[in-house]
Amino acid sequence: MARAKSAGSSGGRTQDAIALLKADHRQVEEWFEQFEKARNDDRKQELATQICNALKVHTTIEEEIFYPAFLEATDDTDIHHEAEVEHNGAKKLIAEIEGSSPEDEYFDAKVKVLSEMIKHHVKEEEKSGGMFSEARDSDMDLDALGEQLAARKAELEGQSEDDDDVPPPRGQKERSQPGRSMKSGR
Ligand SMILES: [Fe+2]
C-alpha cells in the first residue's frame, strides 16, 4: 500500500539482499490472501501458478546465492539447514499443486497448507535472531548480494516464460541418429 519514499528519486538503485527477499515475501503473502478470497477456478489457477513460480524463483536464488553466503559468514549450520529442509518440504507441495488443478477436491487445501508452511518459514527468516537479522549483524556484503539476487531472479523469470512456448530445441544427440535411421526393411 504505502509507496516507497525513495521511489523514482534514485534512478533505480538496487535493493540490498534482505530488502529484495522481504519484498518477495510480501508479494507472495498478498497472492495467498487473494487466493483465499478468490471465487472462481480460473482466478485460483492463475494465483496458484503465480505463487508457485514466484516461490520456485525465490527459493532458488536463496539456495544458490544468499544461503551459501550466510553459511560462509556466520557458520550457523542450525539456521541454514533448517531453512533448506523447509524449502524442500515446500517444493514437494509446490510440485503437487502444479500437478493438480482447482477441480481437484484437495487443491484449496494444498494451497492453504503451502501458505502456512511459507508463513512459518518467512517468520523464521525475518524474526529477531533469525537468518536475516544474523545476516545484518555479519560482514556479508548485502548490497553486492542484492545485485546478484536481482540478476539471477531476472534470469530465472525469463526462463520460466520461455518454458511456456518454446519446444526443446536440440535435445536429441546427433550420434543417436544413425542407428535409428537404418532402414527397417520396408
Ligand atoms: Fe525467503
Ligand SMILES: [Fe+2]
Ligand atoms: Fe527461504
